Amino acid sequence: MKILITGAAGMIGSKLAARLAADGHVGGKPITSLTLSDVIAPSALGAARADVSDIAEPSQAARLIADRPDIIFHCAGVVSGEAESDLEKGYRVNLDGSRLLLDAIRREPGYCPRLVFTSSIAVFGPPFPERIADDFILAPLTSYGTAKAMTEQMLSDYTRRGFVDGVGLRLPTICIRPGKPNKAASGFFSSILREPLAGQEAVLPVSEDVRAWYASPRAAVGFLLHAATLDSAAIGVRRNLNMPGLSATVGEQIAALRRAAGEAAVRLIRHEPDPAIMRMVDSWPSAFDPARALALGFRADASFDEIIRAHRDDELATPGPSS
């Protein structure tokens, strides 16, 4: 299997790359080539080939797919905070980059790769029902969510027309994100656990009753691999799926932190309400009924205790075999 990952230097892309490199196969088939594309250099990884290029630059997409990868993981994107502060950059990367990729694939005669696209629950906006069903309206309230929703539409259309075998995954809020904070407004969901687990202070800009829909990086990589290998005929015409997740409040996150690392860790969280972040977070969905994804075999984390354990295993322990 020839595999291409766009956004391979990003959080999800790099974790996926590491997992594929460690596994050496996908869906039981050996990986014969692994190309890691990003606008910044991805980490070196065994035999994987790094390709530093901008997917939103015309002609790059055609070059990237010239060797006809069997599976493309399209993870490249500008995060929510940056897409909001720099509208043109956000649309350029999140919409035009995706469209250039889809059009490059369309122009290759007889080529129809599996394309797994990382969409987001940011395609939804309030008012919300108690739990969001699979046929709920796409009505984003960020430019990030808008470009994701637009790309989803094109992915479905190009799949329907037989140019690509697309699967869009509306990822939950990823928690615990490893590494440093990025420009995503949702960053605090991770930092209030990550920093205290490492003995450092963190800032909580919202109240403890804020509820969100979470998946660990490990679960997200699992979604991507499952989407790459499942029988796509079972998906039907609606090619974009709400991923399963864990619905929890910030208070429940903190309770899990207390169980894992004690009261001293919890005391490292400083409450500093930020009205701008509170407004954004209020517009995010917090609970789903992801019936289609569950029926297709996607599986979420069971609890925040499990999410914290996975973070400790994957990020805080000495490097070991991928799990």
Place this chain on the structure above:
Amino acid sequence: MKILITGAAGMIGSKLAARLAADGHVGGKPITSLTLSDVIAPSALGAARADVSDIAEPSQAARLIADRPDIIFHCAGVVSGEAESDLEKGYRVNLDGSRLLLDAIRREPGYCPRLVFTSSIAVFGPPFPERIADDFILAPLTSYGTAKAMTEQMLSDYTRRGFVDGVGLRLPTICIRPGKPNKAASGFFSSILREPLAGQEAVLPVSEDVRAWYASPRAAVGFLLHAATLDSAAIGVRRNLNMPGLSATVGEQIAALRRAAGEAAVRLIRHEPDPAIMRMVDSWPSAFDPARALALGFRADASFDEIIRAHRDDELATPGPSS
């Protein structure tokens, strides 16, 4: 009020232009300029200024809005059949043309016109509930519907960000379309009434139990004018609205034709099933619960008898004052 209509040579655009030229005002305010833009020359109309240009050609949109129209009716578009047979043309006009217009508006400092966009119920795809509610998923099964759905998303985002005061109208199947058949696969819904009312034969490619969601051209023009003048603050953040319509079967259309023009007219309809059209029509929604639009004051036709009367008044009678 300065008014710009794109797609002004099209069916809805030209009817809207004629109505505005006849009225001389909109929402009680006198019309000081009326620009009719289309890629083919719109009919000459009083003091209206014709502008023959391609909205999908970069720089045209900036030129079109240079005099800062107060209201823009964005009706330009490639119809469903053509967007399906010529993918690149469809996306170029229906998506890129709209985006160029939105971006030209965004780049004019301090300018925020009302923009009324003709979207379509083709943004929806099966499986459908019995009646489609206002929060039903956008899942089109045509490239036409896809580009409309994508434009809707951008219209909402640009409105949220304060660049434009956008209102998208998901128009029902327009019936009875005047004039000659176009490339819309939905053309027969009109021709099975229009041709027999004029003593000519028509072809029915689907069965009589096919149900659709209709609005007359007169009702559609009414929707556009209402959208141009209503208090847009009442719309909320979801700026695209399912328009009210008349849910009827082809059999009910034919019964209304019989009441209006007798059995001889009905006998002019030739049944010639066309599997390709039947498949497309099966993927179109047939009944809505357009609660938001009704609450905002949009009004549909009451019956097919009324639709036929409006057609006879507007198309078959000697020209008179606009109604």
